[in-house]
Amino acid sequence: MHYGIQSFSKNNKDTIRAISGANIGQRDGFSKTDIIKLNSLYNCHLRGVGWSAWSGFSPCTKDCKKKRQRYCFSSKLEDCPGVSSHGVETQYSPCSTDDCYAPIDGHWGRWSSWSGCSKNCSMGFRSRTRTCTDPSPLHSGKYCTGIAKEQQDCFVKSTCKPDNCEFTSGSYCHWVRNRNLNYHWQTHKGETKTPATGPNGDHTSGLDYYIYAEASVPATPNDIALLTSKQFPPSQCRCMTWYYSMYGKTMGELSVYIKDDRGSRRKLWSKKGDQGSKWISGEATISNVSSTDYQVEFEAIRGPSYHADIALDDIYFRETPCGAERLGCFNDRYGRALPDLIVNLRDKIDWHDMQKTVRECACTAHEQGYKYFAVQFYGECWGSRDFIAYDKYGASDDCVSGVGKDFTNFVYKFTD
Numbered sequence: 001m002h003y004g005i006q007s008f009s010k011n012n013k014d015t016i017r018a019i020s021g022a023n024i025g026q027r028d029g030f031s032k033t034d035i036i037k038l039n040s041l042y043n044c045h046l047r048g049v050g051w052s053a054w055s056g057f058s059p060c061t062k063d064c065k066k067k068r069q070r071y072c073f074s075s076k077l078e079d080c081p082g083v084s085s086h087g088v089e090t091q092y093s094p095c096s097t098d099d100c101y102a103p104i105d106g107h108w109g110r111w112s113s114w115s116g117c118s119k120n121c122s123m124g125f126r127s128r129t130r131t132c133t134d135p136s137p138l139h140s141g142k143y144c145t146g147i148a149k150e151q152q153d154c155f156v157k158s159t160c161k162p163d164n165c166e167f168t169s170g171s172y173c174h175w176v177r178n179r180n181l182n183y184h185w186q187t188h189k190g191e192t193k194t195p196a197t198g199p200n201g202d203h204t205s206g207l208d209y210y211i212y213a214e215a216s217v218p219a220t221p222n223d224i225a226l227l228t229s230k231q232f233p234p235s236q237c238r239c240m241t242w243y244y245s246m247y248g249k250t251m252g253e254l255s256v257y258i259k260d261d262r263g264s265r266r267k268l269w270s271k272k273g274d275q276g277s278k279w280i281s282g283e284a285t286i287s288n289v290s291s292t293d294y295q296v297e298f299e300a301i302r303g304p305s306y307h308a309d310i311a312l313d314d315i316y317f318r319e320t321p322c323g324a325e326r327l328g329c330f331n332d333r334y335g336r337a338l339p340d341l342i343v344n345l346r347d348k349i350d351w352h353d354m355q356k357t358v359r360e361c362a363c364t365a366h367e368q369g370y371k372y373f374a375v376q377f378y379g380e381c382w383g384s385r386d387f388i389a390y391d392k393y394g395a396s397d398d399c400v401s402g403v404g405k406d407f408t409n410f411v412y413k414f415t416d
């Protein structure tokens, strides 16, 4: 038998759904069961004169009606007054209120496919979801039982960078703490012990470790907790990004310093006071460290009271200044759109890695306080300190790998 999509439905909803690729049903004619059902449905063994018996009623439609049909057995349709040209008479009848408004319990739809891993480095999670809409509960029917979202761990190793740290499994990676016994950084999972201060879980996945400086006793006001990176070799510029939580009404201060090989510190970033309960992203460009080894240092200063837990997670480094936004490829000509030649890098071009040119141009432009920069002719680094009409000669598609060709600019803008 071949069933309609609403076969056995009590509520006029589809009960049968096509699944692509599935191979079901009789395709070479009727089965024995098909023939018995057809004969019985159409009263074929009684074939002769006049009407068949009425069929059973159909399910109720949206406008609360049901129908039944009977068939004319005769070869002459005039034997069956009221019959259609197809030999069928259809009778409609109102459904009862109970039938039309019967409660329908909800049922889960299919699971979505798994999401990608939440991290492109180390431990993350992936998830899939389903909704209670196949069908949705109606007329006080029950909601689906069971979970709507499922989560699984996933681990991505390929792009891990050794300088990045997510404090996974309580590891400090290359970071080292100072030894103030009353107030220091410590690894932690879940909420901190004092309500209304500290985060609820780590930033990486919500399930793993972060580090924080606990403000409860024995810590006292203005205690200092230091977290110092390994020695980094000289580099022209880098962007460090991190997540911090500074939740608590007597919040102290968090600062980031760069420390040279003689131990003198320069402040790159600082935040003071309550910043709310969520993780917030921070970033700082590390520049002007091209001659000596250096370290990065986080310094937490405890506030006047114990509602002052300061937390950190997901500290990453990348080899560009922070926040260089790609504005795109544009034509240029004499009377340059970006007026200053910051540096000519044409004798250093690595034709297999044009990003080296972009990075060096970006670092030099950042050091010299340019707001906009562009790479033209594969190796010329042009800039403008103020807002300029970088697009005044029109857009172009004559750029490659983030650099412009002859008289085209690939333009970037610093966002910090």
Ligand SMILES: [Ca+2]
Binding pocket: 166, 167, 168, 202, 203, 204, 205, 208, 209, 210, 313, 314
């Ligand atoms: Ca973490």
